[in-house]
Amino acid sequence: xxxxxxxxxxxxxxxxxxxxxxxxxxxxxxxxxxxYVGINIILSTSLNLINGYMGEFSVGHAGFMAVGAYIxxxxxxxxxxxxxxxxxSLLDPSSALYLFPVTLLAGGFGAALVGLLVAIPSFxxxxxxxxxxxxxxxxxxxxxxxxxxxxxxxxxxxxxxNVVNSMKEVVDVPWVLIWILxxxxxxxxxLQRLVTSTYGKGIVAIRDDEIASEIMSVDTRHMKVVAFxxxxxxxxxxxxxxxxxxxxxxxxxxxxxxxTEILVMVYxxxxxxxxxxxxxxxxxxxxxxxxxxxxMAKWVVIPLLLILLMLFRPEGIMGHRELTDVFPWLRRxxxxxxxxx
Amino acid sequence: xxxxxxxxxxxxxxxxxxxxxxxxxxxxxxxxGLIGPNGAGKTTVFNLVSGFYTPTEGEILFLxxxxxxxxxxxxxxxxxxxxxxxxxxWNSLTVLENLCLSQHYQLGYGLLGAVLRTRSYHENERxxxxxxxxxxxxxxxxxxxxxxxxxxxxxxxxxxxxxxxLSLHPKLLxxxxxxxxxxxxxxxxxxxxVRWIRDEFNLTIWLIEHQMRVVMNLCEIIKVLDFGETIxxxxxxxxxxxxxxxxxxxxDEEVAYA
Numbered sequence: 001x002x003x004x005x006x007x008x009x010x011x012x013x014x015x016x017x018x019x020x021x022x023x024x025x026x027x028x029x030x031x032x033x034x035x036y037v038g039i040n041i042i043l044s045t046s047l048n049l050i051n052g053y054m055g056e057f058s059v060g061h062a063g064f065m066a067v068g069a070y071i072x073x074x075x076x077x078x079x080x081x082x083x084x085x086x087x088x089s090l091l092d093p094s095s096a097l098y099l100f101p102v103t104l105l106a107g108g109f110g111a112a113l114v115g116l117l118v119a120i121p122s123f124x125x126x127x128x129x130x131x132x133x134x135x136x137x138x139x140x141x142x143x144x145x146x147x148x149x150x151x152x153x154x155x156x157x158x159x160x161x162n163v164v165n166s167m168k169e170v171v172d173v174p175w176v177l178i179w180i181l182x183x184x185x186x187x188x189x190x191l192q193r194l195v196t197s198t199y200g201k202g203i204v205a206i207r208d209d210e211i212a213s214e215i216m217s218v219d220t221r222h223m224k225v226v227a228f229x230x231x232x233x234x235x236x237x238x239x240x241x242x243x244x245x246x247x248x249x250x251x252x253x254x255x256x257x258x259x260t261e262i263l264v265m266v267y268x269x270x271x272x273x274x275x276x277x278x279x280x281x282x283x284x285x286x287x288x289x290x291x292x293x294x295x296m297a298k299w300v301v302i303p304l305l306l307i308l309l310m311l312f313r314p315e316g317i318m319g320h321r322e323l324t325d326v327f328p329w330l331r332r333x334x335x336x337x338x339x340x341x
Numbered sequence: 342x343x344x345x346x347x348x349x350x351x352x353x354x355x356x357x358x359x360x361x362x363x364x365x366x367x368x369x370x371x372x373x374g375l376i377g378p379n380g381a382g383k384t385t386v387f388n389l390v391s392g393f394y395t396p397t398e399g400e401i402l403f404l405x406x407x408x409x410x411x412x413x414x415x416x417x418x419x420x421x422x423x424x425x426x427x428x429x430x431w432n433s434l435t436v437l438e439n440l441c442l443s444q445h446y447q448l449g450y451g452l453l454g455a456v457l458r459t460r461s462y463h464e465n466e467r468x469x470x471x472x473x474x475x476x477x478x479x480x481x482x483x484x485x486x487x488x489x490x491x492x493x494x495x496x497x498x499x500x501x502x503x504x505x506x507l508s509l510h511p512k513l514l515x516x517x518x519x520x521x522x523x524x525x526x527x528x529x530x531x532x533x534x535v536r537w538i539r540d541e542f543n544l545t546i547w548l549i550e551h552q553m554r555v556v557m558n559l560c561e562i563i564k565v566l567d568f569g570e571t572i573x574x575x576x577x578x579x580x581x582x583x584x585x586x587x588x589x590x591x592x593d594e595e596v597a598y599a
Contacts, residue, residue, distance in 0.1 A: 189456075190456050193455060193456045193457075193458060194452070194455055194456060197455035197462070197466070198438075198441050198442060198444070198445070198448060198466060198469055199445075199448055199450065199451065199452065199454070199455040200455055201434060201438060201441075201442050202442065202445050204431070204433060204434060205431050205434070205442055205445075207433070208431040208432055208433055208434070209429050209430075209431060209432075211393070211429070212425065212429035212430075212431070213431075214393075214412065214413045214414050215391055215393060215413045215414070215417060215423060216414075216417065216422075216442070216443045216445070216505065216506075216509070217414045217417040217418055217443060217444070217445050217446035217509055218414060218442065218445040218446075219412075219414050219445070219446075220414070221412075226452055230452075272433075320433065
């Protein structure tokens with residue numbers, strides 16, 4: 001029963017959030033921020049798997065997000081709406097209600113396949129060289145999308161609003177918010193269970209000593225493929241959700257700037273700490289909103305934040321510790337069967 | 342079928358010949374020592390045998406099967422474990438986790454099992470943990486179980502590394518300079534430990550060592566390398582008498598007195 005406590009707590013938070021949105025306690029702007037928080041949690045925790053737990057340096061996370069965003073959006077617009085690009089809807093628009101998570105996972109799967117573009121080179125190279133490869137993949141994705149005119153090229157792709165509306169016509173609740181909450185919980189759940197299992201610690205082993213891991217029976221190639229595909233797949237899911245918040249995406253959103261933003265969240269929260277990434281995603285998103293009047297000065301503030309962080313607390317707020325390590329009493333509620341020294 | 346067979350192995354690093362025409366057969370149950378001056382190619386032999394390098398020429402058979410094309414973790418899974426000259430434990434994981442993680446090749450569950458926490462996950466984790474705890478206990482490391490390896494005294498780290506190798510249930514154990522950096526009392530304990538492990542686990546042990554006290558005390562057969570070539574092989578007494586060995590270690594008489 002106790003093992004259900006984290007799940008029940010999260011369920012309570014979700015119900016409160018959705019009820020608040022429904023009752024009008026949270027206005028559209030607050031809802032928007034909550035949705036960005038959820039997406040940033042997915043992005044930062046999934047990137048932490050690579051940069052924190054596996055110790056590689058990926059700077060192209062936004063590229064995978066773009067793949068997921070486009071695949072999910074195209075599928076949804078094609079299947080559920082009458083659009084000028086794909087013609088009349090293929091399926092009944094109301095079926096979007098239950099097929100939405102399927103298209104989201106399809107987007108995630110597409111992004112995971114693109115993740116192989118990084119995973120396979122990682123067999124032979126690592127560190128700075130692999131970082132450059134992730135950067136290249138980010139650009140390949142962005143420029144490819146810009147050059148496919150059918151899906152709008154550099155002008156972007158829209159029509160996802162109709163998908164959301166057709167879901168709302170069936171049952172009028174904030175569907176995008178709900179799915180973001182569901183997949184945020186799903187992401188943290190999957191990652192937490194992965195990294196605390198002996199299987200998943202094979203990823204940490206690669207960070208500590210790749211050669212010793214391989215010789216000590218860890219199939220490092222397998223673990224790298226799992227880590228990169230899972231991480232990029234989750235980023236793809238985040239992208240798919242992101243595309244449905246405003247109903248419009250363009251390749252310019254998914255540049256190295258976006259990747260940097262995610263990196264800042266990971267480093268702010270702490271390498272190899274899921275709770276750190278969650279906390280920093282929340283904090284970072286809220287702070288950014290507070291800085292919104294500063295406009296582009298945000299790109300002075302974020303890098304400055306990074307400089308200060310690297311100088312004074314290079315390991316991040318949590319740095320290889322979880323919330324349960326900092327506040328052991330939390331363990332009674334959050335992880336009754338886990339034990340760490 | 343012999344346990345390990347090295348047939349005419351020669352290995353080059355670019356233009357440098359690290360190993361020349363090495364032949365070796367282990368039938369099983371031996372305690373073999375490999376010695377030689379610095380740079381003689383000893384660690385290269387271990388790296389070849391554990392599948393980390395592929396020999397330029399010749400072949401290596403483990404349990405009658407060629408190692409060519411196998412990746413190190415596959416070689417390990419066939420029953421070969423090793424320790425490293427400079428201790429290479431996973432330092433962000435506890436001692437217990439180190440001994441669990443080295444059983445990665447026989448986890449019995451995968452990604453789905455880990456995420457869904459299936460019955461098989463729990464059973465296998467329990468089995469792995471039990472094996473690790475038993476090993477820690479017989480090696481006298483139980484009270485270090487939840488420590489990080491880097492916080493342990495040097496001799497204990499070596500012991501943990503041997504424990505980690507044993508958790509792989511090996512048939513052949515390769516020890517790369519197990520006594521390096523140890524003080525005399527730690528060396529004595531190590532000698533007892535290695536001998537005890539061999540009998541207890543019924544292992545074949547092959548060790549590289551610089552400290553003659555360890556080699557002469559422990560090993561039944563000693564192979565001496567110099568510049569990648571075998572210059573002597575035999576019992577400790579025979580090797581000690583061998584003039585080429587003395588020459589390799591101390592230099593020529595004339596040079597020595599010059």
